[in-house]
Amino acid sequence: MKTDKLIEMLARGDDPTPQSRSLLRLALTLGAGLAVSVTLLALWLGVRPDIGVAMMPVMMKAAFSAAAAAAALPLAARLMKPGRPLGWRLGAVALFVALAALVSFTALMGEEPGERMRAWTGGGFPWCLVLVPVLGAPTAALLLWLMRAFTPTRLTMAGAAIGAVSGGVGAMAYSMYCPIDSVAFVTTWYVLAIALCAVLGAVIGARVLRW
Amino acid sequence: MADEAHLRALLLKGMAGEAAAHRAFLAEAAALLRGYFRNRLRARPEDAEDLVQETLVALHTRRDSYDPNFPLTAWMYAIARYRLIDFLRRAKHRAHASLDDGLDIGGVDPDYGASDARRDVATLLAKLPEKQRTAIRLVKLEEKSVHEAATETGYSESDIKISIHRGMKTLMRLMGQEHAS
Incomplete structure (x- = not known):
């Protein structure tokens, strides 16, 4: 078929196209993802038994995780449609990581030298590296599904942004279970867990988001 | 620009x-x-x-x-x-x-004239699901209105519109896959 004929065909008998409402759907999807993650955590791992007295550190950890998700969210939203410059949105992610590293370092310096290692590693395997991605997976699936309804053209970066946002949401839920309240632990290992989610998201997004 | x-x-x-x-x-x-x-x-x-x-x-x-x-x-x-x-x-x-x-x-x-593609879109149309193909054929190729197409097929007008839209998206996917072969 000649291109001219294809154009005739495309232009004929078409209807007005409304703008898609991406931000509202993004907000609803995030809410749904968080609800699924919290439910999954409550049914599977259970909230930490001392959550009544540990409300303060739990809230702090959840707020930190929410901030991580919020740092990557503008990037994800921007990548839903083609041809829009990213501007400060990559910088926001970098700034969050830099601030987390700074807080981590400051908190460690405030510890007694003998206690530093324990405050940093939490005294065992950092399970958040496994559990945050698992708890973030439902949100990631929902966000990928939403993103497919739009038109991303930078698939790897869109996947990474989705992974980071989902990791933040997963970490919010994980805060209710995680027994370690050391500041340096959270600002290091939560960030690494969320970064791992971003890497997984980049790999999966590059395949799943193709159109 | x-x-x-x-x-x-x-x-x-x-x-x-x-x-x-x-x-x-x-x-x-x-x-x-x-x-x-x-x-x-x-x-x-x-x-x-x-x-x-x-x-x-x-x-x-x-x-x-x-x-x-x-x-x-x-x-x-x-x-x-x-x-x-x-x-x-x-x-x-x-x-x-x-x-x-x-x-x-x-x-x-x-050079507008030299616009022949290797692949033929008309052939690809034949691979679409029945409903999408019919909707596209009536409205896009036979130049009928959405209303006429709806009357002729018994589908609703919004059904016709959705079928056309989905059909065009499927068509684009098929165009991409053709490259692979």
Whole structure:
């Protein structure tokens, strides 16, 4: 078929196209993802038994995780449609990581030298590296599904942004279970867990988001 | 860029329902895209025309992804570049094009006539699901109105519209897959 004929065909008998409402759907999807993650955590791992007295550190950890998700969210939203410059949105992610590293370092310096290692590693395997991605997976699936309804053209970066946002949401839920309240632990290992989610998201997004 | 304001006005009018403006937008976009793809696939002009057609269908079916707060040409070339990368990935001919300069429109080829693609869209239409194919045939090829097509098939008008829209998206996917073979 000649291109001219294809154009005739495309232009004929078409209807007005409304703008898609991406931000509202993004907000609803995030809410749904968080609800699924919290439910999954409550049914599977259970909230930490001392959550009544540990409300303060739990809230702090959840707020930190929410901030991580919020740092990557503008990037994800921007990548839903083609041809829009990213501007400060990559910088926001970098700034969050830099601030987390700074807080981590400051908190460690405030510890007694003998206690530093324990405050940093939490005294065992950092399970958040496994559990945050698992708890973030439902949100990631929902966000990928939403993103497919739009038109991303930078698939790897869109996947990474989705992974980071989902990791933040997963970490919010994980805060209710995680027994370690050391500041340096959270600002290091939560960030690494969320970064791992971003890497997984980049790999999966590059395949799943193709159109 | 002189094209920017003009093309943008055409697309927005087309999105508001003016078929003539939409046709003009697609025709001018086709000329720019032809230049873009021929520059990057110098040795394969038929592949370039395939990509022109594929990108036109993408621009058409994904018009709602244009954000009017940003330049239209950035949107158009982002989609063109995406289709090109997808094509190169499928064809595994990465060496044929430089992918770094998304906004370089290069020399525009004014040669409208030489626009035969290797693949035939009409053949691909036959592969669509029955309902989508019928809707597209009646409205797009036999020039019937959506209302007439609805009466003839017994589907509702919104059914017809949705079938056309889905059918065009399926068509674009089929166009991409053809490259692979």
